[in-house]
Amino acid sequence: MEKLIEEFSIGLFFWQTIIFVILIFLLKKFAWSPILKAVNDREQGIKDALDSAEAAKKEMQSLQADNEKIMKEARAERDSLLKEARDLKNSMISQAKDEAKSEAQKIIESANEAILNEKNAAVSDIKKQVASLSIEIAEKLLKEKLSDDNKQMKIVEDLIKDVKLK
């Protein structure tokens, strides 16, 4: 320790302190402040750039999501439209079928009715003809066989009975 104190040079201490303090202030003004400022600015710039890149990426992602959403919606709409059209088609067809069926039914019914009417008319016509035939027969019988009235009448009745409507 004593040796250290003896070695201690006041001149060296004096110059070292003065030079070092001056060096600190000179470097602070001309080196450290501008260097640290430049480094800070650059780091801030990089940070900003990264942030904005991140933001752009996010925006891109949201845009993509939007696009997808719109596509999905469009697809769904198309599907629903198609479905509607299909339904409409089906309903139209079935309706047409129904109508046709009922129309056919009507036609058949009216045909049946006409047939029935025709039949009835024919039957009554036949009846009239049968009646007139009978009368003719009766006349003939009367003309030919006036002797046996009762027998003739019986024959007439049997004849009439045989004539049956079908």
Place this chain on the structure above:
Amino acid sequence: MSLARKFILILFFFSASAQAISADIIQEDKGDIKSEIKSYIKHHLKDAHSFYLTSLTNDETGKKTYIEIPLPVILYDNGLKFFTSSEFKHGKEVVVSNETYYRMNYDNNKIYKTDKEGKFNFSESGKILNEKPLDFSITKNIATIILVSILMFFLFTSLAKSYKSNNGISKGIGRFFEPIIIYIRDDIAIPNIGVKNYKNYMSFLLTVFFFVWFLNMLGLTPLGVNVTGNIAVTFSLALLTFLITNLTANKNYWGHIFWMPGVPVLIKIVLAPIEFLGVFIKPFSLLIRLYANIQAGHIVLYSLIGLMFIFKNWIGSSLSFFLAFFIAIIEVLVALLQAYIFTMLSALYFGFAVEDHSESH
């Protein structure tokens, strides 16, 4: 103008202003090689009044030719007195100014006042009792400090300027130091001092780191300077840390020293003197650590180099060469490490001084 060219210019200026390299021829007693190496190491570790480069010994006459750059000697003794160191002829001659005689003692490189014959009066323990004038000479260490300061100034101003000229990106030789500056900011200053206050201390931390590092590295060059292994230099650096710590300290810092919060009163009373002593011990440890590490490194390195000349055989000399080489590489690491430790601990002490109570405990 490029930095390298500037640096060469400075070197030229330095040697030219020293009126070329002087070559003193001095008759010296030749001792045995061990004591010669010992005195050489002892002499190297100390500051000197001239920038010693090399010496040549004439084997026939035993005369030693010193090749060195003389430096100015400035004494304060009833007014400033100027000499050049070559006038002292390595302590062989007495220099006179205003009828006062001065003589340099080449063993410890100090200048004493003597009588006309230049007689030293020794005490019983071998100390020189002559009066010493206040010595403000530009010694070898101070010349090195000035050189390193100029180098640092040009190096870092060129780095600062390169940002402007190159669109915010550093360019040139200073670019190598930019990551180190950022490291000091991000891994030394901010974690220890805190984001709020670190900016005030950056200039000191950066300057002290590069200053110590460059001087440590320069000490490993064949220039043979030993600046950071000098107690006056480390004392000055530690004193600045001490002053900055205590002048910028907040209430909380002093509170922790004199009236430690959160402990019983009795312990508070016991802790106060210990903590107060700590205020001085902390920077003191800084100055001793740097001084001792660099000093010890130089002694070991020089001794191992000296061993080569003692052994004077193939095995011993080559072994000590490899040892010296190994130690030299370790010393390069130590040079950086000591600069880092000094900066780190300074930042730590500044951190204690401005610690905010609310954000710590």
